[in-house]
Amino acid sequence: MVNDDQPLHVAVSLHSHATSVTVFNGLNFSEWREQVNFHLGVLDLDLALLEEKPTDITDEISDTEKLKRKAWDRSNRLCISFMRMTIANNIKTTLPESVTAKEYLKLVEDRFRSADKSLAGTLMAELTTMKYDGSRSMQQHILEMTNTAARLKSLGMTVDDSFLVQFILNSLPPEYGPFQINYNTIKDKWDVNELSSKLTQEETRLKAQGGHTVNLVGQGAGKVLKPKSKKFKKKGPAKVPQVTNGKTEDKADNCHFCKREGHYQKDCPKRKAWFEKKGIPYNPEHRPK
Template sequence: MDLNLALLNDKPTTITVSSRADEKSFYKAWERSNRLSLMFMRMNIANNIKSIIPQTESAREYLKFVEKRFRSADKSLVGTLMAELTTMKLDRSRSMQNHIIEMTNIAARLQSLGMKVDDSFLVQFILNSLPPEYGPFQINYNTIKDKWNVSEFSSILT
């Protein structure tokens, strides 16, 4: 059974007495696919999200509503992650290695949302997040010609 039949095909015309056997078969398969797809989506979407999605009898429409809703959520998440990345500071509650890993993970999440953070920008964000006692290190980094990637930067700092 093709569960995605209702997601890939428009709703077929209603069957009539004069409909051919293959049309009747396709209509029944589409109806079953639509019903099961809707049930599956409604069962797996969190209740707080379900309440903001309009009721529809088409799995394809339901999926479009979900996509539309989360497109705007992705935009706000990008803003939140960018703010977190640019304002993050190293505090002594975690190691330097964990701090760099956390910042790298935020950059990876941004990339998965379509916002590429260049390696040299990430190194600069990490530099900016360091406390004042790393001032001499920052001056040294800024005076050398070479640009380090995050791995090189991490190995030097840790």
């Protein structure tokens, strides 16, 4: 306990600790109360918050009881001073001073705890609808969600770890779909720290692969299927048939009737003989219809 012969030291310590406490603004009671209890405990000044007011000092009480009452009075006075130093002025002026530290804290709670309930509803809505959009790292995204869950806990609304894991999975974009599906199929479920580690690795893989490939959870993870490239055979320049007088020339000395080289179809003796056999006047330019 801080000695009474060190008033200057106590005043400096009290002020130093008070400046590091989040100022109560009417909307952050749970956070403010937690910090007040912590700092007063560190300073060993929280006796008046822990124990009821002792018996008044009279000639009949023992010296031990007298010392206890003096210690309590000192703690009560400094606790109230500390709390008032950490409350916004527009709120502080509406609170009575002629009460004990314990009553003072209870009065603040009764007046402003309803604001905490409203804040808890807002935070829960944020937690359940939060989405990862890639504008920051996966680790930062998960940290924000865990911080929101921690704030809810300080407001008396504890978010179970398994629910937080599911909220994080629900916040992931479509490219993490296979990751989510495979997580639901594995037997051993992860806590938030394990999930954070796995998703950070997955984020790295997706960035390295251009965001188009998702690593599957479990056996076979890390395998990437690469699309097969189509191979095309190089073609040489197209052969263009030579045209003479609007007609395409046949290969030189190649007869289409007898399939022999050395003459054209119009000069083929076999073709001429065939016409004669059929009784058809021979026409070198004749083409079958």
